[in-house]
Amino acid sequence: MLVAAIQDDYQIGLAQMPVPALPPKGALVKVIGCGLCGSDLDKFVNQKANPGSVLGHEVVGIIEALDDEHPSGWKLGDMIVTAHHVPCRKCHYCLNDSQSMCRQFKSTNLNPGGFSQYIALTEDHLLHTAYKVPAGITPAEASCVEPLACVLRAVQRGGPQVNGSVLIVGLGFIGLMAAQVYQNDGYAVYGVDLDTSRLELARSQAFVVDTFHPVNERERLDEVLKRHLSVGKVDTVFLSVVNPKTIEMALALVRDGGTLIGFASGPEGTTVDPSRLYFREINLITSYSPSLEDLKNAAHTIFNRKINVAPLVSHSMPLPEIGNAFELYRSGQAIKVFIRMGDSAL
Ligand SMILES: [Zn+2]
Ligand SMILES: [Zn+2]
Structure with missing residues (x-):
């Protein structure tokens, strides 16, 4: 599959990767698109992520495969939006309203990342960070759930x-x-x-x-x-x-x-x-990163159009143009870019 990954010279470029394996009790999601976040830009401009990393965490896609023992409530063909980090919900940070400081939070992630044609979601993602996108809400609108939660x-x-x-x-x-x-x-x-x-x-x-x-x-x-x-x-x-x-x-x-x-x-x-x-x-x-409760409230807010995010998504661009997308964002010409995956380069 095609992904956008950080290159050795810290430019963003296209690469091929194997489709991730279906995790136990998890799902394989065919990505429709993923929002480009300021933190993605920061990670490669300021060299905070390693070469080879696939960025992107405001991701929307279709469930294409589910493990037999997946959590209830999900079926093949569901359109989902998911966040990337899952707090443990048990540690001192989590019990005191600091889920985004939980040591598990940052160690969990999407495999490999949102700028990819497929991602693997763990059972924890399906249970805690993924939401089914209702009919009538566009993928670009749904991709705003995680940043709205912040x-x-x-x-x-x-x-x-x-x-x-x-x-x-x-x-x-x-x-x-x-x-x-x-x-x-x-x-x-x-x-x-x-x-x-x-x-x-x-x-x-x-x-x-x-x-x-x-x-x-x-x-x-x-x-x-x-x-x-x-x-x-x-x-x-x-x-x-x-x-x-x-x-x-x-x-x-x-x-x-x-x-x-x-x-x-x-x-x-x-x-x-x-x-x-x-x-x-x-x-x-x-305020840095949201709790699970914030994510839930954000999904509800977007799905019920309590705020209007459609006019804020200024650009929708295919994955091979991600370099230009970062440039538009960095130069302030884009308010929000939604990167579409598409089938063409599989
Ligand atoms: Zn973000
Ligand atoms: Zn915790």
């Missing part, structure tokens, strides 16, 4: 607010999903991005109350928040882009006692002066 966790970690307001920093795929989640929770949502086409998308889809260019429209942003909000600043700043400039803006625009949610790692060496947090009781929260 967003749901971040929003939940920020805690509920009465008459809440949020500033979304970075209106890419994650920011535009977060905007809709906050809207559904009754927040007044404002957004900033350097890219005017993204500001336009957020406004035209009514995902936000208003959008602003963070440099050219900074005065208008201050003025609008003062006019709209009783305390003149937002309760929460959701940072899908983390760097010294966005942190500075967030600290200026969050209310006393408010919350900054960091949804990205940011440049090494970035610092925040603790005295700027302490005296104003600013909460600094990060």
